[in-house]
Amino acid sequence: MTAVPNIASSTQRSPLEALGNWLLQYILRPVLQILLFVFIAGGSISLLALVVGFVLQTDWHGIDILRVPARINLFEQVVRQLPNMLLDGITIGFVYAVIALGYTMVYGVLKFINFAHSEIFMVGGVVGYEVMIRLRAADMLSSLSPLVVIVLMIGVAMVICGTLATVVERVAYKPLRGAPRLVPLISAIGVSFFLTDFVRGFQALNRNVFNMPYPTDQVTFFNERIVLAQGVSTTNTTLIIIVSAIVMLVGLNYFVNATKIGKGIRAVSQDQATASLMGINVNLMITITFMVGGALGGAAGVLYGLKTTNVTPYIGFIPGLKAFTAAVLGGIGNITGAMLGGLLLGMLEAFFSALLPYFPALGLGYSDIFAFAVLILVLLFRPTGLLGKKVDEKV
Amino acid sequence: MATNALFQNGAPQSQPNWREALPTLFALGYVAIVYFLLHSIDRSMLLFPLWSSILFPMFVISPFIILGLKIDGRLKVLLIAIIGLVLMPILGLEDTFYLELITQIAIFAAMAIGLNVVVGFAGLLDLGYVAFFAVGAYLWGVFTSNANTIVQISGAQAAPELFWLFLFLGVIAAAITGILLGLPVLRLRGDYLAIVTLGFGEIIRILVSNLSNISSNRRTPINITNGAQGLPGIVGPPLPDFLVEGVANLTAALGIPATNVRALTYQLFYYVLVLGVCAIAALVAARLDNSPIGRAWTAIREDEVAAQAMGIPKVRMKLLAFAMGASFAGAMGVIFAAKNTFVSPESFSFIQSIFILAIVIVGGMGSIRGVILGAVIVTLLNLQVLKNFSLLINSLKNIDWVIPIINFPIRDWPQQLEPARYERFVFGLLLIIMMIFRPSGVLPAKRRQLELQAAMGKEEIPEAEIIADVETIKPEDLLGNQPKEQS
Numbered sequence: 001m002t003a004v005p006n007i008a009s010s011t012q013r014s015p016l017e018a019l020g021n022w023l024l025q026y027i028l029r030p031v032l033q034i035l036l037f038v039f040i041a042g043g044s045i046s047l048l049a050l051v052v053g054f055v056l057q058t059d060w061h062g063i064d065i066l067r068v069p070a071r072i073n074l075f076e077q078v079v080r081q082l083p084n085m086l087l088d089g090i091t092i093g094f095v096y097a098v099i100a101l102g103y104t105m106v107y108g109v110l111k112f113i114n115f116a117h118s119e120i121f122m123v124g125g126v127v128g129y130e131v132m133i134r135l136r137a138a139d140m141l142s143s144l145s146p147l148v149v150i151v152l153m154i155g156v157a158m159v160i161c162g163t164l165a166t167v168v169e170r171v172a173y174k175p176l177r178g179a180p181r182l183v184p185l186i187s188a189i190g191v192s193f194f195l196t197d198f199v200r201g202f203q204a205l206n207r208n209v210f211n212m213p214y215p216t217d218q219v220t221f222f223n224e225r226i227v228l229a230q231g232v233s234t235t236n237t238t239l240i241i242i243v244s245a246i247v248m249l250v251g252l253n254y255f256v257n258a259t260k261i262g263k264g265i266r267a268v269s270q271d272q273a274t275a276s277l278m279g280i281n282v283n284l285m286i287t288i289t290f291m292v293g294g295a296l297g298g299a300a301g302v303l304y305g306l307k308t309t310n311v312t313p314y315i316g317f318i319p320g321l322k323a324f325t326a327a328v329l330g331g332i333g334n335i336t337g338a339m340l341g342g343l344l345l346g347m348l349e350a351f352f353s354a355l356l357p358y359f360p361a362l363g364l365g366y367s368d369i370f371a372f373a374v375l376i377l378v379l380l381f382r383p384t385g386l387l388g389k390k391v392d393e394k395v
Numbered sequence: 396m397a398t399n400a401l402f403q404n405g406a407p408q409s410q411p412n413w414r415e416a417l418p419t420l421f422a423l424g425y426v427a428i429v430y431f432l433l434h435s436i437d438r439s440m441l442l443f444p445l446w447s448s449i450l451f452p453m454f455v456i457s458p459f460i461i462l463g464l465k466i467d468g469r470l471k472v473l474l475i476a477i478i479g480l481v482l483m484p485i486l487g488l489e490d491t492f493y494l495e496l497i498t499q500i501a502i503f504a505a506m507a508i509g510l511n512v513v514v515g516f517a518g519l520l521d522l523g524y525v526a527f528f529a530v531g532a533y534l535w536g537v538f539t540s541n542a543n544t545i546v547q548i549s550g551a552q553a554a555p556e557l558f559w560l561f562l563f564l565g566v567i568a569a570a571i572t573g574i575l576l577g578l579p580v581l582r583l584r585g586d587y588l589a590i591v592t593l594g595f596g597e598i599i600r601i602l603v604s605n606l607s608n609i610s611s612n613r614r615t616p617i618n619i620t621n622g623a624q625g626l627p628g629i630v631g632p633p634l635p636d637f638l639v640e641g642v643a644n645l646t647a648a649l650g651i652p653a654t655n656v657r658a659l660t661y662q663l664f665y666y667v668l669v670l671g672v673c674a675i676a677a678l679v680a681a682r683l684d685n686s687p688i689g690r691a692w693t694a695i696r697e698d699e700v701a702a703q704a705m706g707i708p709k710v711r712m713k714l715l716a717f718a719m720g721a722s723f724a725g726a727m728g729v730i731f732a733a734k735n736t737f738v739s740p741e742s743f744s745f746i747q748s749i750f751i752l753a754i755v756i757v758g759g760m761g762s763i764r765g766v767i768l769g770a771v772i773v774t775l776l777n778l779q780v781l782k783n784f785s786l787l788i789n790s791l792k793n794i795d796w797v798i799p800i801i802n803f804p805i806r807d808w809p810q811q812l813e814p815a816r817y818e819r820f821v822f823g824l825l826l827i828i829m830m831i832f833r834p835s836g837v838l839p840a841k842r843r844q845l846e847l848q849a850a851m852g853k854e855e856i857p858e859a860e861i862i863a864d865v866e867t868i869k870p871e872d873l874l875g876n877q878p879k880e881q882s
Contacts, residue, residue, distance in 0.1 A: 067611035113586045175831050180850050181585050182520045183834050186756060189522075189749060190826025197820035204811035317745070321597075324590065360613050365605035372594030379587055380579050 030253040034246055037340045041093065042086050045347035049085065052355065053078030065361040074358060083232040085354045086347070091238050091307060093346020094245035098300040099323035100330070100338040101252060102165075102293035108269040108333040109289045112181065115188035116168055118320020119195035120161050120294045124301020125311035126199055127157040129212040136215055146221035150240055157298035165294020166287055168195075174283075192316070200313040214309045222306075241303045248299055249339055255292065256335060265289055269333065318368060322349070325375040331388025340386060348374065418464040422457075422474060429454045430482055434489075441790055444783035451493060452775050454486075455500065459768050459838075479670060484663060488642075488651055494662050496779055498734070501669040502727050504770035507754040508676045508763060509723030514752070515761035515843065516680075516689060517716035518696030519581075520589040522748055523596020527721035529743040530572050531565035531728020533603055533620060536738045541628035542621040558632035562729050569725020570718040577717035581710055596748055604740035625739025629732050634660055665734045672730065673767075676723050680763050683719065692716055697846060746819065750777070753822050756829050759836025761843040768838055773825075777818050784814040 013021075053075040056066055068074050099121050106114040131153045135141040141149065172191045176184040203209055216222045216237065227233040256262040267275040268285040276282045304319060305311045326345040330337025352367045378385065433450045436443055458475045466474075487494030506528060513521045537546055538553040538561070546552055553561065580591045607622030620626065634657075642660040646653040653659055683689050691712045694702035703709050732738045750773065758769020791805045798805060814821075829836070835844040 064611050065609055069611075113590065172827050172831070176834075178850065179834065179847065182514075182518075182589070183830055183847070185520065185586055185589060186752070187827050187830035189752075190823040190830065192823065193746075193749065193819040194823030194827065197817050197823065201812060201817060201820065205809055208811065321590075321594070328587075359611070361609050361611045363605065363608075366601065369598055369601050372598050375594050376580070376591055379583055379591060383583065383587070 026254045026258055027250060030250045031246065033336070034249060034339060037343050038090055038093075041340070041343040041347045042090065044344075045089060045351050046082055046086065049078050049082060049351055049355065050075075066359065067361065068358050069360065072358060074355075077358065078355070081354050083229065085350045087228075087232070087234055087238060088353070089347035089350030090343070091241050091346070092349060093343035094242055094249075095300050095303050095307065095342075096319070096323045096326045096346050097339045097342025098245050098248055098296050098303065099319060100327040100342045101249075101335060102297040102300075103324050103327040104330070104332055104335060104338040105265075105289050105293045107327070108335075109265060109272075109286055110173075110177075112173070112184050113188070113324070114173075114290075114293070115185060116172075116191035116195060117165075117293065117297055118316035118323075119192045119199075120165050120168075120297040120316075121301045121304070121320060121323075122311070122313060122316030123164060123195065123199060124157040124161045124298030125305040125315060126203065126212060126301070126313070127160050127298065128153045128302035128305045129214055129311055131156050132215055133207075136218060141215065141218045142220075146219050146236075149219060150244065153302050154244060154299045157302045158295035159298075161298025161301070162291040162295035165290045165297070168294075169287060169290040196313050196316065203313065210312055212305075212311045214305050214311070216306065216309055237306050241307055244299070244303060248296060252292070252296065252335070261285070261288055318371075321375075322371045325371050325378075327385075328375060329378050329385055331385030334385065334387050337385055337387035345371065345374065415465075418466050419470065422461045422464055422466060425460060426454075426457050426474070426478060426482070429457065430486070433486065438490075441794065442787070444786040444790070448775075448780045448783040451496070451779065452771070455497065455771050455775065456768065459764070459771075462764065480667075484666065485649065487663070487666065488646060488649065488653075488659065491659065491662055494666055496775070498662070498666045498669055499778055500770055500774045501666070501673045502731060503751065503754060503774050504767045505669065505673040505676045505727050506724050506751050507758065507766045507770050508673070508680050509720040509727075510751050511720075511755050511758075511761065511763065511766045512680055512683065512723075513716050513720035514755055515759075515766070515840070516684060516692040516696070517713060518585070518692075519713060519716060520585060520592070521717075521720070522589050522593035522745075522752070523599070524592075524720070524724060524751055525743045525745075525747040526576075526596040526599040527569040527572060527724035528728040528731070528747070529599050529603060529740075530569045530721075531725035532732040532738045532742070533626075533728075534565050534568050534725075535561050535729040535732040536626040536629050537620060539628075539630050540621070540626035542618075542624075542626050544618045544621055544626070555630045555633050558729075558733060562726055565725040565729035566722040567725075569728065570722040572725075573717040573721030574714050577714045581713045581717075593745065593748070596743075596745065600740050600743050600745075603743070620740075623740060625737060625741075626732075627737050629736045629738065631661060631665075631733040631736070634664060638664070661734075665730065669727070669730060672723075672726055677763050677767065679719075684761075684763070688712065688715065693842065749822065749826075753826055755836075756826060756834075757837060759839040759843070761840035762836060762838050765836050765838030765840065769836065772837070773822075776821065776825075781814045781818060781821065785816075788813070 056068060057073055057075040099117070102117045102120070103114060106112060106117070132141065132149070135144065135149060135152070168191050172187045173184050176187055200210065203212065222235065222237045222240075224236050225233045226236065226239065256265060264275070264280045264285045265288065267278065267280055268282050268289075272282055275285075300323075301311070304315070308315075322345055323342065326341035327338045328341070329344060330339070330341030348370060349367065352370050353364065356362050356364050356367055429450060432446075433454055436446045436450065440446070458478055461471055461474050461478075483497060484494070487497065506524070509527075510521060510524045513519050513524070535553075535558070537544060538551070538557075539555065541547065576592070576595050580588055580595075583591060603620045604623045606619040607624075608616035608618060610617040639657055639660045642663060643653070643656045646656065646659070691702070691707045694705065694707055695709060695712055699709060731742075754769040754773045755766055756769070757773055758767065759765030788805065788808055792808065796805045797803065833839075834847050
């Protein structure tokens with residue numbers, strides 16, 4: 001008897017209330033979650049940096065390679081660099097998070113490492129360059145609103161990379177469905193190599209270039225500095241990267257959790273056979289997963305290009321591996337985990353880039369090792385990642 | 396008279412004998428014709444790149460053709476030995492480019508045989524295989540290079556005579572590296588293992604390109620690998636004088652003008668050495684495959700859990716596969732460093748690992764003969780065919796040739812699209828096509844082929860067999876014991 005009025009009241013909710021609920025569930029909560037992740041990743045890395053700086057400032061504990069020249073006070077340096085380090089870590093971390101989503105989504109539905117995703121990301125960077133160059137040629141780069149330029153770059157990259165990822169899936173992975181795991185993985189490596197040289201050849205013919213520097217200096221808005229605190233300032237580009245990444249993460253969260261297609265994708269990733277019995281078009285869901293993952297990869301490529309201001313056909317490999325590491329760190333197959341993993345890995349990279357130059361025996365050359373080391377350590381001690389669930393091997 | 400007698404005696408059996416001799420004659424004819432043609436082309440010809448990249452591969456695959464023909468086993472070995480140890484060296488002395496090519500093929504073949512033990516036999520995908528190659532190469536390189544490393548400064552350089560000892564040490568060092576890598580990662584599932592080995596390969600590369608200083612004092616750096624500049628001036632083992640004299644006499648007898656006989660002797664020496672190592676590797680791998688160890692690997696590859704349940708020590712077997720595979724690469728690394736006299740981190744990048752993987756995939760995972768053929772195909776494609784196409788296009792541009800039919804002037808072929816610079820494109824395409832159409836390779840191992848077909852649901856059971864199966868089931872079987880009870 002008591003249940004009836006409850007149902008009645010919930011069906012008679014005012015539209016305003018519904019909108020409020022919707023906002024709370026699909027916008028506010030994910031945003032808060034992302035901020036929480038930023039806080040966790042930033043906090044833990046700051047703590048790590050401070051501890052390392054403190055421990056190594058005067059005493060190197062008999063390990064010669066950890067010795068810092070006597071005139072440098074490592075702790076002071078760490079404190080001085082911390083804000084910039086965090087900012088850098090957040091920016092690159094968001095880029096990694098967006099790439100990692102592509103790996104994790106595909107892994108979720110197909111249990112397959114999409115090795116070619118790093119090249120989809122690279123294509124995104126190249127498309128962003130092309131859009132900017134074409135806008136400049138049409139004299140629109142400085143006259144258009146910077147916001148329109150960004151939306152145009154990311155939008156075109158998303159469309160092209162989404163399509164490309166779908167085509168790749170159709171041509172190189174679909175015929176191999178059901179084969180032993182290594183077969184599609186090798187095919188994916190093939191796609192990755194093919195795309196690298198295809199883009200190189202294409203751009204060599206098209207513009208006779210290998211390095212593709214983004215003409216960001218043509219848009220004054222990108223280079224305007226914002227002072228966040230005393231001595232801590234950043235460019236608008238950083239803000240653009242962070243904001244667009246958050247928008248995409250929230251959008252993806254909405255897509256996966258609130259739409260019917262998202263529900264289908266989740267069902268397929270849980271159990272393909274049962275999902276198909278429930279009338280879900282498994283092939284379509286897989287295609288959509290690749291499309292969405294590819295689109296995110298493409299957008300990440302543009303953001304990466306904006307950050308580093310130079311792309312080449314070979315940029316995909318290392319960020320791709322780092323993003324994969326991020327996906328594994330967060331728990332592969334887990335979308336929330338990929339965000340956390342990406343942020344943590346970005347922070348770690350910023351940490352190593354900031355500290356390594358102080359050690360004469362080490363130097364920046366080692367900064368890429370950490371991602372692989374993290375990957376190996378995570379797989380050794382917690383193969384399910386930070387947020388992953390334990391899955392028993394089926395016989 | 397004699398011929399007459401021979402004919403009369405042999406006449407009744409001559410028909411079948413003649414048939415049996417056909418494959419032998421075909422093999423001899425094939426080798427003779429290809430060798431003669433290869434001999435008669437020379438670099439001054441316009442279409443030399445084209446002819447050379449058709450004829451040389453035809454010549455190099457002749458042992459595989461012989462192996463496939465119905466010829467007496469001993470005769471096969473004899474023919475292949477003649478091709479490998481007589482014809483090839485003579486051809487190589489005349490044009491050292493061919494000698495260099497075949498040596499590269501043998502180096503990659505030996506490494507691919509090693510990777511085949513890991514990927515093909517044990518089913519562990521290793522994407523950082525080149526790391527073991529680097530271990531061997533740097534072992535010999537660090538100890539004999541004339542770069543300003545800590546070894547050079549402290550005077551701990553190895554004498555060239557120690558090459559043979561280091562060849563052995565290279566095997567051991569690579570095997571230990573393989574075990575050290577394997578110990579922590581072998582618990583991982585296939586695709587994770589692949590990525591971790593990739594990471595390991597990159598770690599080794601980053602390490603060798605950064606170990607140019609490990610001292611905290613910049614004024615007294617401790618240089619180990621000389622960093623990204625690489626190690627120049629690596630030496631090979633000393634060659635006895637009679638070998639050099641022998642080669643000098645040989646070139647004189649063949650009428651080949653030889654300017655630097657010692658360099659030529661070294662090239663010939665490395666060719667024979669890598670061929671020998673390659674043969675040993677193939678033999679060891681073949682014996683392993685048919686041994687209880689090989690069967691244990693097969694079991695692990697096909698079903699890990701079931702294999703463990705049957706009492707196979709999974710971790711030990713996987714470690715053994717890693718160590719075996721790595722040791723071949725370690726030996727080749729030592730030889731590679733001595734042969735090239737220079738090593739740098741660039742020789743050990745990810746693309747090299749993929750290159751060796753492509754050899755195994757193209758040839759056929761698990762099939763030793765296939766892997767050697769794969770080495771021939773992929774190495775020639777990379778080092779000869781693509782380069783020759785570039786040369787051909789350039790020489791055709793010079794004479795302003797126009798492709799008939801489509802009426803395309805070759806002069807308009809863009810400079811940026813030089814085939815030699817697109818090896819990633821070609822290998823990527825090769826890997827995709829192989830995976831889609833022939834995942835078991837050109838010369839597949841039977842068992843591997845069946846596994847793949849079964850996994851992909853392509854296993855075809857003849858219809859008759861199914862019908863027979865159905866017919867043998869009688870209604871009584873389905874009803875169990877009921878008929879008996881009724882009676």
